[in-house]
Amino acid sequence: MMTPEHFTADHPYLSAAGFLAIVVCVVLGIGAINEHFLMGSLVQVALVDSVLALTGIIVLWRLSWWEKAGYTSWIRIRDLPLFILPCAVALLSLTGGIQAAAPLTLLAFAALTLIVGFAEEAWFRGLILTALLPAGIFRAAVISAVCFAAPHLLNMLGGTWDPAFTAVDTVAAFGLGLTFAALRLRTGSIWPLVGVHALFDFTSLAAIGGVEIHAQSIQILVSSVTVGIVFAAYGIFLLRGIHKTPPEMQAG
Numbered sequence: 001m002m003t004p005e006h007f008t009a010d011h012p013y014l015s016a017a018g019f020l021a022i023v024v025c026v027v028l029g030i031g032a033i034n035e036h037f038l039m040g041s042l043v044q045v046a047l048v049d050s051v052l053a054l055t056g057i058i059v060l061w062r063l064s065w066w067e068k069a070g071y072t073s074w075i076r077i078r079d080l081p082l083f084i085l086p087c088a089v090a091l092l093s094l095t096g097g098i099q100a101a102a103p104l105t106l107l108a109f110a111a112l113t114l115i116v117g118f119a120e121e122a123w124f125r126g127l128i129l130t131a132l133l134p135a136g137i138f139r140a141a142v143i144s145a146v147c148f149a150a151p152h153l154l155n156m157l158g159g160t161w162d163p164a165f166t167a168v169d170t171v172a173a174f175g176l177g178l179t180f181a182a183l184r185l186r187t188g189s190i191w192p193l194v195g196v197h198a199l200f201d202f203t204s205l206a207a208i209g210g211v212e213i214h215a216q217s218i219q220i221l222v223s224s225v226t227v228g229i230v231f232a233a234y235g236i237f238l239l240r241g242i243h244k245t246p247p248e249m250q251a252g
Helices: 004-010 012-037 041-063 077-097 103-135 137-159 163-187 191-208 218-239
Strands: none
Touching: 004 012, 004 041, 012 041, 012 103, 012 137, 041 103, 077 163, 077 191, 077 218, 103 137, 103 163, 103 191, 137 163, 137 218, 163 191, 163 218
8 A cells, every 4th residue: 555655755746736736725715715704815814824834734744754844954054144145135125114013013924924934835845845856856946936936826816916916926936936945955954944934924014014915016026027037046056066865855
């Protein structure tokens, strides 16, 4: 009888597709509930990522992938400079000012973005990236970045995000996903990615004061695409020299 561990090792693409399908089903399912009960966008995000965090923990536990997914390793001092660029770009969101200045609001945003960071890293850099590693390091990084970017298109459902901004944000998400995958492979730890991911979301929420994004200027659209290109290039740069998967990260 084939175990889940052996299945993921033998079928990396199918496993990654299955993990992505779970994420999409959770997003769409809670979105449908929100349409009926009108809970609000922030509550919807909190519910989606709370469910994803819980289910991610369950799947990681069932597969015994805590070590493979990077949860038993911590950041090394020599790896800290690799995170300077992502952190600096995340902080750029605050250059235009802060819309949400109330301390309790910022505290709520911080808690929410930590949940989001943990949940999304668990699924995309923990489960999907690890499942894809038998297909090759570069291919795993690129496909996991595509899997990370694709669900961002769902943000335009229900009018939460402007369609044009959703499109360019998806490009930016691909670049960021490639950088995060490369950092995960290069450092061996997922924890710093949880923090950086939370920082990106926190600065964005603080800057715009919520999760709804309306029509943006052409300058912002261009800058978002530029960010995606920069991060895609940085991810490829980080992947250089990684010729094989460390034993502790091998799926199966």
